[in-house]
Amino acid sequence: MLEGAKLIGAGAATIALAGAAVGIGNVFSSLIHSVARNPSLAKQLFGYAILGFALTEAIALFALMMAFLILFVF
């Protein structure tokens, strides 16, 4: 019973990845838009995009951390 509830909880925690997917997609779509408008800034913008990507990915990892906590700690 507890084992099954844990698995359900960990599975439900991964729903949060939908938001992170939207976020990462948003970061890179904005990058493409901006580079299409002003290609000369491509290098600088790519740096910012990687920063934004890392920050967004970290949010996804919070969800993964919750899943691990549910599975292995409780």
Add this chain to the structure above:
Amino acid sequence: MQTTHLQLSPIWPSVRHLAENVWYLTRPSESQIGLMIHLKNQLSVDSEQLQYNSIWQDFLEVMGPIDGNNNSPLEQFSILPLIPMNIGDLYFSFTNSSLFMLLTLSLVLLLVHFVTKNGGGNLVPNAWQSLVELIYDFVLNLVNEQIGGLSGNVKQKFFPCILVTFLFLLFCNLQGMIPYSFTVTSHFLITLGLSFSIFIGITIVGFQRNGLHFLSFSLPAGVPLPLAPFLVLLELIPHCFRALSSGIRLFANMMAGHSSVKILSGSAWTMLCMNNLFYFIGDPGPLFIVLALTGPELGVAISQAHVSTILICIYLNDAINLH
């Protein structure tokens, strides 16, 4: 289940006693380990019925690292005491975490020392010197971009501290990528300790530079007075949350990255062992999976050190220049 419990009941107290001993002592004696393995082999005959017994579960959990057949992806993060030291109830052991932190520090110091002092400092740099210069330039540019004064060209008083933080995080993260090594930054005690001390330091710097004007940090200018209490709260909570989030970010990235590498290389190993059907696919496939995972992990290791450093710079700039 009830019957087995009754049958085994004379053994259970001793099992429990042993499990607690092994769990709380830093080093169980050889005979204790031998006895536990013997007990486990004896008891696991009817493990079908035992799997819902909580004492049995605890026992297995304790046995895992000793027995050596623990396949949990989180096993790689276990802290093992190398030189056990207990002073009263306090635990001061020299663990593998401290060993790898010392290793990181000595690597950084050695690299910088050899490049700058003896036989280094050349006008035309060799490979090592240009590596260090690259890192130095990278951090200097980053600090100059983020921390600007009113005139734009300020003496970067905090640059050494930020450079050392970056180097420490970078080397810890990269060292963790070596197989069978230990990732220091995958423990949130360490990353939170780092981020909280930096947060406290930044707050002190803010008060030092701006005096009590630093408190205006929590209230944007030109806010109507009735709104002020809410806005102060709304500014203070995210401000304090920064300390937590920058530590958790680093820890979560490192832990999740390493455990996913472990899980997927486990599946690669299973693929490699399926020799019958997938002989030709099964040979280069796992190697490719592990290689393809290591690449992004190296990227994450470097970019997380970068991101942490950028955020430290942004927070420091907020504290110095009062946005």
